[in-house]
Amino acid sequence: MKVLIYGSGQLAQMMYLAAVPLGIQVSAVDVGNHTVVDPISKRSLELSIEDAIEQADVLSVEFEHVPEDLLEQAQSSGKLLPNSEAILAGADRVREKAVLSKLAIANSEHRIITQVEQLDEAVETLGDKLIIKASRDGYDGYGQWRLAHIEQLDSLKNTLSQLDLQNVPLIAEKMVPFERELSLVGVRGLQGDIQFYPLAENLHHQGQLHVSVAPAPDITENLNQQAQLAFKKLVEEYDYVGVLAVEFFQVGDSLLVNEIAPRVHNSGHWTQQGTDTSQFENHIRAITGLPLGNTKAKGKSAMINIIGCDDYSTDLLSIKNCHLHLYGKTVRPKRKMGHINLTGKTYSELAEVMTTLAKFLPIQAFPKLLDEADKLAAID
Amino acid sequence: MKVLIYGSGQLAQMMYLAAVPLGIQVSAVDVGNHTVVDPISKRSLELSIEDAIEQADVLSVEFEHVPEDLLEQAQSSGKLLPNSEAILAGADRVREKAVLSKLAIANSEHRIITQVEQLDEAVETLGDKLIIKASRDGYDGYGQWRLAHIEQLDSLKNTLSQLDLQNVPLIAEKMVPFERELSLVGVRGLQGDIQFYPLAENLHHQGQLHVSVAPAPDITENLNQQAQLAFKKLVEEYDYVGVLAVEFFQVGDSLLVNEIAPRVHNSGHWTQQGTDTSQFENHIRAITGLPLGNTKAKGKSAMINIIGCDDYSTDLLSIKNCHLHLYGKTVRPKRKMGHINLTGKTYSELAEVMTTLAKFLPIQAFPKLLDEADKLAAID
Structure with missing residues (x-):
């Protein structure tokens, strides 16, 4: 059996190591240069993504930020698990918040920000302790900003006004004093x-x-x-x-x-x-x-x-x-x-x-x- | 760190899987066709054995029956662990018996047979219940014969007389009624x-x-x-x-x-x-x-x-x-x-x-x- 993983980092590597004893071959898509590689050595397998999809029994991902065109191609093969809807819910905080609301799963109070001016309303409703996150492509603390008190608001708005919020909205979350x-x-x-x-x-x-x-x-x-x-x-x-x-x-x-x-x-x-x-x-x-x-x-x-x-x-x-x-x-x-x-x-x-x-x-x-x-x- | 293993079967595969998390790269020599391969996929690494030895920090083996020329080349690199003397003791039952005797480690009574006629003396001293093993290249029951009673001796001698006993002597061991x-x-x-x-x-x-x-x-x-x-x-x-x-x-x-x-x-x-x-x-x-x-x-x-x-x-x-x-x-x-x-x-x-x-x-x-x-x- 063959599995193709999108992403060729450590998670693909560890899936590969776990799959070999089960008789399952794992290859990985290096999404940076669109090549199919061995997940350990990163050597190219001299195989197009199309052929790798064709040969694979199952496709999966090691990270949620798979480029849109690749994710669509993977989904359309009918072999992608989990499916692209689930992957996108992890990749896009707007979708993530929407599904949490839909399913009535408790999460931090928040507002979606597509224009910096909406931050004023967010501060009014949620208070002046906010954590602001890019809705896409943020990880490990990248794409995050904090509002610790109201005096910082103008400066923060200035910083954020340089982003393309129509394309990548922000999520302004109430900072929760969690244990x-x-x-x-x-x-x-x-x-x-x-x-x-x-x-x-x-x-x-x-x-x-x-x-x-x-x-x-x-x-x-x-x-x-x-x-x-x-x-x-x-x-x-x-x-x-x-x-x-x-x-x-x-x-x-x-x-x-x-x-x-x-x-x-x-x-x-x-x-x-x-x-x-x-x-x-x-x-x-x-x-x-x-x-x-x-x-x-x-x-x-x-x-x-x-x-x-x-x-x-x-x-x-x-x-x-x-x-x-x-x-x-x-x-x-x-x-x-x-x-x-x-x-x-x-x-x-x-x-x-x-x-x-x-x-x-x-x-x-x-x-x-x-x-x-x-x-x-x-x-x- | 790089390790080169002689033999590219399941043991090399499992050493590879154990080495990756330690940050150690394992390659394998396919001793059948003298190529250097990935131990999992068996894909050629497009590398000569000489270059692979040069690049490796350590050489080792997954089996003891490494062809003599390859073993000598490995030993002469100064990187082989265990060393070739130890590997040969496992590969050659004559050497194995010699080291066991030298170290006074208990083992089955036996005779070394380089001419079929010596089987007569072996039967006289050890009895007519013998297990006879090729001293080299035998494994998993291959290269083994049994003498269960004296009537089989002539037929057995006939079979064994077709082997090149000067080159690959036999070991005739007393069959031990072990638990x-x-x-x-x-x-x-x-x-x-x-x-x-x-x-x-x-x-x-x-x-x-x-x-x-x-x-x-x-x-x-x-x-x-x-x-x-x-x-x-x-x-x-x-x-x-x-x-x-x-x-x-x-x-x-x-x-x-x-x-x-x-x-x-x-x-x-x-x-x-x-x-x-x-x-x-x-x-x-x-x-x-x-x-x-x-x-x-x-x-x-x-x-x-x-x-x-x-x-x-x-x-x-x-x-x-x-x-x-x-x-x-x-x-x-x-x-x-x-x-x-x-x-x-x-x-x-x-x-x-x-x-x-x-x-x-x-x-x-x-x-x-x-x-x-x-x-x-x-x-x-």
Whole structure:
């Protein structure tokens, strides 16, 4: 069986690695230069996208920002899973907000901004603490602005007036004083069967995910049910097949959807060591019609992103139950270079491993690691 | 870092998959046609062996029967791990027996046969129950003959007289009434540090491994120590680096070495799901100088080889903690097509999973599965 993935980065790489043992060949479309490549070596397979689509049994994506023409071509083949409607809901915050409203899934209060003047009305209704996001092509903190108090409004309007808001509207969201960010990664099979990984707690820094801990501590049945209900509504709306990630803000006992990602997700990387069947294998299983695998957490896991640095010591592999996942990239500021998965029987065992890990790392590049270890050490 | 593996079959494939997350690129030499290939797709990398050796940081092997000229070339690069002496000890039973004698490691009584007439003396000293093995290029039961009683001797001599015994001597071994076959897979790092996986029990059928169970049931500390001592003597003799597998016959409370394999081994495939760090990852870690990973068994595991058949149902993946590892081959009689890894908390849980698995398989191709499940069910 053959799978063609749009996007040839680390997510395609990890899907490839999970697919080989299942006898499934994964190729990737480099959407930058429209070539079909081996997802590991990035060598061209000397194959047109048309031929690759023809040969593939299933098409899928590693990211939602697939250029429109490619996405349309993929959808029209009849082989794209999840389908383009679902992918676009992840790619376009206007569509995302529309579907959340339609399905009555709680999310932050917001206004859609197609002219900077509409910001005045947004401030009147939502207050002067706003986070403003480009509706498309923003990721990892890019394409985001903050209004912290009313004095900044004129300057912000000035900045934003230089954008083409008719073409790419903004979403102005009320800044929510949330306790933490959680994400639910789940998978829906071809027959509509659903498996959930446990909720992960995600720690961001400057707009990028740095650490995920799973299962997230202090999850009530109530929180779980809110998350799973939102997930179920979304996958049923789109007749979704594959892995879907839903990011939430926890505000008291409530979850507000922050965003949805129609694909395997950075906050699910812990599943490689932390569960029997990783999100990558389960995505491949789902889209190829294989039975879904066990998503239960084996113990407590942490995933530590390696961002913008390569001056760690590989002696970190001497730590028991510590695994390195590198993406084969040259270093650049803010670039995700790889991640480290850690597991422990308890949160305090996990905290110990995290503290040991810190000794092998340039700690300024891992600003969330030790604080989180301290927090986890206090749990059990 | 770059690793070049001699041999481009499933073992090279699984080393490749384990190496990618460590940021290590694995290429393979197809020793049949002297090309350098991608170990998964088998696509030629359009690179001469000389250039591939030049570019590689380390060379290693997936099998011991590397043609002599290639092995010499590899050794002379100074990058081959384990070294060619160790590889030849696995490739040549005359060398293997010599090193076992030298190191006083218990093994079956035997005679080296370079002329068929020497079989008479062998029968006189060892008795008329013999297993006769070609000293080189035999595997999976090929190149083996049995003498079950004295009346067969003349006919056997007739058969063997057609071989070039001067060039490829035979080993005539006394047939040992052993209780079972066990194997020890271990790994030695560049600094001489050693990690052992627990002993596995191996079930053969017609000369091929069908099922491994690990940790093997009923292992005494005494058996463990015998196995580990034999392993230590061998790796120290050769200043061995990488994974080494030693196969044993258990006879009462004693272990006799059956054979040694200077590489990752079929009886270690269970480590992919059954331990934190698979034999494939640990081999790559060892030869590239990385710290060795945890080899402890997580629970009880079984590895089921898929041999000469492809008419199983992939619905077997619906079984909890059941993993498929396919090698991407077209089916042929006796060909190893892939394996299935199963895990359970206890032997009886494992037995249950094995029994469930049988429902998805053409059972005549898995002659050892259900009997072994019955045996394991009785343990705990």
